[in-house]
Amino acid sequence: MSLNTAFASELDSRIEQLKTDRVYKQLNYLDSPQSARVQMEGRGEVLILSSNNYLGLSDEPSVIDAGIRGLRRFGAGTASVRFICGTFTIHRDLEEAIARFVGTESSLSFVAAWNANEALTATVLEEGDFVVSDALNHASIIDSIRLAKSIVKCTSAVYKHGDLDDLVAKLEQAKGVKRRLIWTDGIFSMEGAIAKLPDLIDIARRYNAVLAVDDSHATGVLGETGRGTAEHFGLLGEVDIITSTLGKALGGAAGGFVAGSASVCDMLTQRSRPQLFSNALPPTVACSALAAIEFVEKHPGRVAILRENTRYFRDAITEAGFKPLAGETPIVPIIVGETALAIQMSNMLLDEHVFVTGFGYPVVPQGQARVRCQLSAAHTKADLDEAVEAFKRVGRKLGII
Numbered sequence: 001m002s003l004n005t006a007f008a009s010e011l012d013s014r015i016e017q018l019k020t021d022r023v024y025k026q027l028n029y030l031d032s033p034q035s036a037r038v039q040m041e042g043r044g045e046v047l048i049l050s051s052n053n054y055l056g057l058s059d060e061p062s063v064i065d066a067g068i069r070g071l072r073r074f075g076a077g078t079a080s081v082r083f084i085c086g087t088f089t090i091h092r093d094l095e096e097a098i099a100r101f102v103g104t105e106s107s108l109s110f111v112a113a114w115n116a117n118e119a120l121t122a123t124v125l126e127e128g129d130f131v132v133s134d135a136l137n138h139a140s141i142i143d144s145i146r147l148a149k150s151i152v153k154c155t156s157a158v159y160k161h162g163d164l165d166d167l168v169a170k171l172e173q174a175k176g177v178k179r180r181l182i183w184t185d186g187i188f189s190m191e192g193a194i195a196k197l198p199d200l201i202d203i204a205r206r207y208n209a210v211l212a213v214d215d216s217h218a219t220g221v222l223g224e225t226g227r228g229t230a231e232h233f234g235l236l237g238e239v240d241i242i243t244s245t246l247g248k249a250l251g252g253a254a255g256g257f258v259a260g261s262a263s264v265c266d267m268l269t270q271r272s273r274p275q276l277f278s279n280a281l282p283p284t285v286a287c288s289a290l291a292a293i294e295f296v297e298k299h300p301g302r303v304a305i306l307r308e309n310t311r312y313f314r315d316a317i318t319e320a321g322f323k324p325l326a327g328e329t330p331i332v333p334i335i336v337g338e339t340a341l342a343i344q345m346s347n348m349l350l351d352e353h354v355f356v357t358g359f360g361y362p363v364v365p366q367g368q369a370r371v372r373c374q375l376s377a378a379h380t381k382a383d384l385d386e387a388v389e390a391f392k393r394v395g396r397k398l399g400i401i
């Protein structure tokens with residue numbers, strides 16, 4: 001038997017097409033922890049403006065030490081799914097801390113927020129129920145809904161991004177069904193926009209719907225003490241279900257969670273396929289994530305530094321002549337138009353030792369390609385000044401400013 005070479009060459013020609021279409025993604029290899037500056041293979045030291053390491057906890061000593069201690073105490077992995085013999089005491093400790101932090105009764109961890117989102121829709125809905133989703137929601141929510149339609153035969157609709165009239169119209173059409181679920185991102189990752197949570201909660205209550213908020217970019221970021229979108233609006237404890245990641249602000253390793261009532265978490269434990277058929281979160285990662293939450297609880301000043309860095313960079317980049325999408329989150333997209341220009345700008349910035357990714361179609365709409373800057377509490381003012389100077393040089397060369 002020989003390998004299927006025809007299959008491989010067919011894939012190769014599809015990959016060639018990605019290169020021709022200039023949407024092929026080049027991986028850059030890092031050889032140091034995520035921080036304001038990293039060692040990039042072939043480039044040396046590079047200033048990072050593309051990481052979700054919002055609070056700078058990826059290389060925080062207490063987070064690293066907790067992982068090392070966890071490795072010694074619990075070993076390398078769970079070697080099992082939760083319900084067989086893969087549940088460790090650290091899972092319970094972490095899940096109690098998550099619930100306390102985001103203001104819910106309970107929480108359940110997953111190996112990724114992707115899995116947490118994927119699990120939710122098909123587990124809480126049944127045949128004939130209805131789910132409605134913001135048009136700019138994360139891909140994991142989109143796939144969760146696709147799966148739920150196939151697994152439990154629910155129905156679905158998409159409302160225009162942030163358009164509450166459209167949301168209401170969609171809910172009106174589903175008044176007769178037993179359950180309604182509204183899905184939204186807390187912060188929309190490509191725009192940096194914040195969901196209109198007070199209105200969403202109000203609409204959910206009027207239509208007897210369940211509201212699920214994916215706070216992956218908001219946990220550790222929004223609110224005075226980093227508890228997310230609900231805290232930002234003074235609505236802690238008012239969101240039915242919060243999902244989020246442990247792979248961004250909270251240490252940046254991996255993992256995700258669903259937080260909500262004890263019944264939601266228990267139902268997910270009982271029935272969600274990613275819990276039943278896949279290993280639990282590695283204990284080392286759980287230990288680091290718990291240490292990250294405890295760090296944020298003890299040092300809310302980190303969230304304030306992130307806020308201040310965000311304000312500083314937004315002002316400076318605007319002053320430099322760029323037109324970032326308005327907002328208050330540490331996601332600062334600079335729209336340049338064509339995909340090729342966004343990629344060229346990103347490459348030229350990397351030549352200046354500033355790493356910031358360009359996004360084009362189909363990740364964002366045609367003609368709205370952008371470089372997406374992300375701020376971190378790890379950045380110093382000098383880092384941000386250096387980045388803005390590099391942006392100015394590149395922006396002038398490209399005729400953008």
Ligand SMILES: Cc1ncc(COP(=O)(O)O)c(C=O)c1O
Nearest residue numbers: 112113114138189216245247256
């Ligand atoms: C809004 C949102 N939800 C979910 C995820 C998935 O997170 P994880 O990396 O934990 O699977 C991401 C990551 O990009 C995200 O931005």
